[in-house]
Amino acid sequence: MPSFRQQLVHALVLKVLRDQRQRAYEDSFQIVHFSIQTNHLHLILEAEDGPTKTSATRSRNALRSGVSGFLIAFARRLNKLLGRRGKIWNDRYHRHDLESPHEVKTSLRYVVNNFRKHGHVTFGAGAFDYYSSAQHFDGWSDALFDSFEEPEPWTEVRPRTWLLGTGWKRHGLIHTEEVPGPRRPAVRR
Numbered sequence: 001m002p003s004f005r006q007q008l009v010h011a012l013v014l015k016v017l018r019d020q021r022q023r024a025y026e027d028s029f030q031i032v033h034f035s036i037q038t039n040h041l042h043l044i045l046e047a048e049d050g051p052t053k054t055s056a057t058r059s060r061n062a063l064r065s066g067v068s069g070f071l072i073a074f075a076r077r078l079n080k081l082l083g084r085r086g087k088i089w090n091d092r093y094h095r096h097d098l099e100s101p102h103e104v105k106t107s108l109r110y111v112v113n114n115f116r117k118h119g120h121v122t123f124g125a126g127a128f129d130y131y132s133s134a135q136h137f138d139g140w141s142d143a144l145f146d147s148f149e150e151p152e153p154w155t156e157v158r159p160r161t162w163l164l165g166t167g168w169k170r171h172g173l174i175h176t177e178e179v180p181g182p183r184r185p186a187v188r189r
Helices: 007-020 053-082 101-112 167-171
Strands: 029-036 041-047
Touching: 007 029, 007 053, 029 053, 029 101, 041 053, 041 101, 101 167
Parallel strands: none
Antiparallel strands: 029 041
């Protein structure tokens, strides 16, 4: 299996992410931030939520449909690109619900700066990971935006929830050189 950070696979991931916005659940599910690693992805997403049991059920259904739709679409297209058949994902997704501003900030840092955790090198302060949504992230304290042109530009997605939109900023903006620490284990789904 090639690295997901390889140029053709990277472009495919971005295309599938963009296509997800056009699906029937686009109003109740959206992938807001992502990070492409060599053999996995990190996603921060929103699914419709509400106080009633009916909307909580819709939230779970939107999440399930959105994630499985993305995983299936990516696996099919990657297999087609590689001229192969078979399983792409070794495991199902690992879900962790974010419930506080601090937890959201920690997760955002983990996703948009994850390449630093893996030892990828950048040149100079303010640089960010090309293989993530970091270029479109509005919570940097020091971002230096290169004028590179993305081969398959990511559609900027604005968070709909208070926590992901502004709530986390109560704990300060994120510096591009912060290295994410370990996370507590996610719940297997």
